[in-house]
Amino acid sequence: MSRSRLLTDDPVVVASGARLLSEALEAQAVPVADTDFHPPMAAPGGGDTAGDLVRVLADPRRGAANAEAVRRVLGVRPQLVDVRPAGEALELRPGSFLHAGPPVDWEHASGPLRGALMGAMVFEGLADTPEDAEAALRRGGAELEPCHHRGAVGPMAGVVSPSMWVFELADADTGRRSWCSLNEGLGAVLRYGAYGPDVIERLRWMSRVLGPLLRDAVRAHGPVDIGAILAQMLQMGDEGHNRNRSGTLMLLRTLLPDLLAGGAPAGDVAAAADFIGGNDHFFLNLAMPAGKLMMDAARGIPGCTMVVAMARNGTEFGIQVSGCGDRWFTAPALTPEGLFLGSFGPEDANPDIGDSTITETCGIGGFAMAAAPAIVRFVGGDADFALRTTRSMYEITLAENPAFQLPILDFRGAPTGIDATRVVRTGILPQINTGMAGRVPGTGQVGAGLVTPPAECFTAALAALAAEAPTLPAAG
Amino acid sequence: MTTEPASATRVEVRKGAYRDSVALMRVTREVADVAGVDAALVAMATDLNLGILAEMGCAAPAGTGPDDLLIAVRAADGAALERALGAAESALAAMSRGGDGAAPADVPPRTLRTAARRAEAQGRPATLALVSVPGRYAAAEAFDALEAGLDVLVFSDNVPVEQEAALKRTAEELDLLVMGPDCGTAVVGGAGFGFANAVRPGPVGVVAASGTGAQQVMCLLDAAGLGVSHCLGVGGRDLSAAVGGASTRRALRLLDEDPATERIVLVSKPAAPRVAEEVRELAAGLATPVHTVLVGTGDSDISAAVAEVAAAAGAGGFRWPEWLPDSAPQRPPGALRGLFCGGTLAEEAAAVASRTLGPVRVGAGDGSGGGSAGGHLVTDFGDDAFTLDRPHPMIDPAARTERFAAELADPAAAAVLVDVVLGHGAHPDPAAGLVEALAHAGPQRPHVLVSLCGSAGDVQGRDDQAERLRRAGAEVYASNSAAARRAASLAAGAEPA
Structure with missing residues (x-):
């Protein structure tokens, strides 16, 4: 019945929390790998993200729903x-x-x-x-x-x-x-x-x-x-x-x-x-x-926590999550940081705009930055930055796309299918590579750089997923 | 963008010097940041960039094309212009100087799933996830570990019971074990987790709520020469109706499958009847014999139960270790004062003492449940109410030590009963504070009884701790119930043994 290695193998521990406990294990020659734990994102307006999170994680539909979403996305x-x-x-x-x-x-x-x-x-x-x-x-x-x-x-x-x-x-x-x-x-x-x-x-x-x-x-x-x-x-x-x-x-x-x-x-x-x-x-x-076709395949699966769209209209950033139908979760768009054409500067840039974030939503763009180290010049980072970025996107995604392989990561599949619960839980926001439009109509492009969605999109989506999820069994 | 003519402008063209456009945007920014520079453009001479150059009020020589590198600067004066061109030069040179390209881009894992994946990639797959984050975040971490296929030990306390139930339901579906929440101790594969004693390996598997009750069981088994295969803590609420006993059942099955475990001790708190029945049925069907030790009930006596297990295992003829001083203080009967770090030890002591003394109150270390003036009182300094914003007294016994000194000076107290808990995670020298307080107490002090929960192998040195306490005048017992019986008889005025 058991696939557990608990009692059969020498202990090897992964730990989240107090370093003291890991040290006690290390003193007994037990290998321990600690996580860099961060508390979940706080919801603006004081929502209970920690409670929402558990309610969604405990949703019995979630595992199968997410597996189905992954199957559909990767099958496109x-x-x-x-x-x-x-x-x-x-x-x-x-x-x-x-x-x-x-x-x-x-x-x-x-x-x-x-x-x-x-x-x-x-x-x-x-x-x-x-x-x-x-x-x-x-x-x-x-x-x-x-x-x-x-x-x-x-x-x-x-x-x-x-x-x-x-x-x-x-x-x-x-x-x-x-x-x-x-x-x-x-x-x-x-x-x-x-x-x-x-x-x-x-x-x-x-x-x-x-x-x-x-x-x-x-x-x-x-x-x-x-x-x-x-x-x-x-x-x-x-x-x-x-x-x-x-x-x-x-x-x-x-x-x-x-x-x-x-x-x-x-x-x-x-x-x-x-x-x-x-x-x-x-x-x-x-x-x-292509990204749109992939992500639309995962729309509307009850209990599914996969983000199926991230898009910006220049005023607001919006996301849609499979388990919440076509509802948008929006918040004011951030302004990218990066490099500017000619004598344009940050004051000329409009907040984040465009549907091109469908690329990150489907696992390429900023998520596949490791494939495009030349991109890091936008932020003055080194090639390592591109690798670190892609690696951290694996923390918030549900799957690795075997069709989109990243040679520098030993052909690991691109991190695909953003999980709203993992974004909130880790505090890691999706990394977006983007162009920058001029704030004033008629200007055109002023630069290009990096940006993230506002965190509120994800805490709001999580709250909606929690509202859709069954209540936890009452304490008896 | 201004088109005013500037006092110093230069446009340079480098034929056929291709650079990446994104990298050049960065050079442009560096040049533009030089003091005195009004506008700068370092870019390939594409039509787009030639247009931007025109907007700067500059023009490129005829024949300049997209394979040529443009360096254009408009500055306040000649000196600024030269500085800017120098900056462009060094930035362009820096573009082709990389690192060694081999530096691993390792970010610490943010999640247990990633940590487990990396352990697996290193050829050493994880066997267990340990969660000790604040209680309101613990369930999410534990879900992640379960979904990564790992058994989980949740050390965190203050996990809401409905979250515990949900977590254990998921674990049951995945055929995995959740130890805890509030799993303070476990021994798995020879490693002690949380507060854990260094017990000898042996044939007895323990399933326990996981507090000091489990530690007492393991230390007594060790003292009886039996040794422990594994001790799996299931959390104090596992056998409640709300949680339903999933972890207890899973732990029993795991131990039943384990070839090293010949006998199982189930240390059980009072259980919901339906859950107790399910556990009983399961235990009866296992190939491995299961002994149930009830704690937290009026007649709990862990020592007696462990003695029965030892006898059943053929390890009879031993006595629980005790370390007795050469002389005892002359003290009239009076109040029993128990000062405990371990919750289960406190409960058991109160239950044992009440058989001799009648009602013994149990209170928390913050003074709730009554002060110490008069009456028999057992205080639990490890209670949640006391530890909310303080380290557990097993880690930092200062508050308990202070109270111990005060009790020694209280004329109403006849006997002061304390526990000393050793093992991984516990204070490196918990006896020290008690020994010092005893040294400062007068000859008319109350009797001092120590329940010493530790194994001979513990890092603090059980025998050394015991000997120092004995020399300071305390009676030291490995059996908590023996210490409590002795304290009760002294408080009641029975003859010293």
Whole structure:
């Protein structure tokens, strides 16, 4: 009956708590490994996190629910199957816009989200100038909805309008879909809140030339295995959030023959190849919907404590947890720390924004930083920092993804599936690698760096999980 | 961003000097931080960066392209400009100087799961998790250990009973053992956990609530020459209706499977009837004989029960060790004052003494339960109420020693009964304070009886502790009930033995 080694092996002890007790064991030549115990996070407003924690940990559904969530997440095989206009793919009507993060209205929207919406209004021909667009948006002249509510994700402001083209991904086994816009490049771009004429012109070119070219190439090629590219890029110095160089090049390598063979004007194909190859982040918009497909697989399992979405709208950071349905747990977003372009400084940065945290949610990005040691230059750390970061993410995750291996950790699988209980219990917050948008609408990107979610998202989610869990057996 | 012309501006281009863009952002920041610098850009000359350069009010020479490194600085004066360029130079040089790349990125494990994983990776899988964090956090730590497949010893006290029940239900499903909560002592595989005596290895397995009752059982078994295979503490509430006895049942099964255990002693507090019945049924079905020792009841006598076990095991003909002084003080009958560190020892002493003396009150060391003026009183300095913000008296006996000195000066006291608990985790020389107080007491002091709970192998040196107490004039008994009977008879005025 017993798998216990308690009475059969020489004692080897792992200990959490008083050092004195460990010392007494060491004095008896018993090997002891101490944990670096931290009390659980305190809930703002004085909630009983320690009590919530035990109630959730004691939930008899939890073990099986989390195992099922892990099984589903790791079973997803994301493939790029089509490239289409968002209006058609997402049934987005004119005047409707998707945005990153949890729900937000114009009044509470941050500078970069406002800037992106203004630009998208002009792009859609709903306003002649950004100023007109702003006036219309202030009057409530647009419908706003989170990308996540439509099976989509959007980087930074994440604004998607009907005329923009989107990647369409499908899970090879279930056929479930996810979507993401095409990446515009760095600097003054719509997703960072810029809306100048160059920005609008680039978007028009992407819809007129790039989107159809990609559609034709993908349809000619057949499904592109995005999971396989992700697995390879983690072995090539990318982490899939702030570094997507090899992923971008592998995508280009895969599609180039069909791009060339499609019969489009050579100048257009050259421009597309140049645009894709010259934008190290082009693949981000494929890593993200792949993550979305993976994490949506784990949604809505009663008793499951896995985080299935982390997303920011530039004002608030929100998370969703499998066992709590589609409810968002939000708190004011933090501002990343990192490096700034040109003469921009911390005062220019907007709080954290974008759905790109779906990468960390699915175990890459900051969680796979060990795969991308070059990233540590953002914080002035050493390569060791990248290793330590990934190692500490194993403390808060439910699984290791055998498909996403990290060579420097002896090919250990990436830490996958954030467990809300473990975040609260250890006080270790998910590590996020991110870009930084300018606070003022129209600015664009000002830098890049590291950030974490606000702790309150997790204590609130835990309280909700506790409320869903059966009460502990009453003391008799 | 200003476009005012500056007094000192320089744009340098290095052809074909590729650097990582992220690393260059860091160099830019270092250069921008130099005093007197208005703006700086150290970056590859991509279109994006050339645009940023233009916003700085600068331009690159024609033909500058994305494979070229730009160093642009706008500073208040020439000196600041030179400092900035120097800083850029050294930062660029530093970029390619790494560490040895071999430093292990080991962060201490935050959780027991990770600690266990690492132990396994080192080829030495953990056999037990020890949890001694504050009680309100203990259950979460223990859940983690169970899910990592480990048996757990919860030393922490103040764990809510409903959390204990939930924890043990999970353990039962996983076929694992939770010792405790408030498991103060255990002996597993020859190692003593918490407060534990160095008892000889032997054929008797012990299952106990885990306090000083278990220590007394083990020390007496050791004194009887029997020795202990393992002592598994299950926590004082395990046999309550709320918890349901899961740990007791599991511990009994584990010991039954253990080839080194030939005989099991179950040290049991009064149990809920249904739970007691389940445990009895289980015990009856085991291949290993189980002796049950009841403590915490009116007629508890651990020594007698252990003597029966010893007899059943064929280890008869011994006497419990005692160390008696050459002379006793002349003291009229009066009050019995018991001052204890061990809760079970205190309860047993009160129960034994009350057979001679009638009602003996048991109080906590903070004075609750009555002062010491008049009447027979046993005080438990290890009670939760007393130890809430103080070290346990087994670790720091100062408060008990102080009270001992006061009792020696109390004319109403006829006999003062104290325990001295030895072993791992206990004070290195618990006799010292008592010996000193005895040295300062007058010749008319009360009788002093010591219940010495320790084994011959304990680090404090049981025989040395006993001898020093004896020479100071105390009567020392290895059997707690023997000490209590003697104290009661002295208080009642019976003839000194």
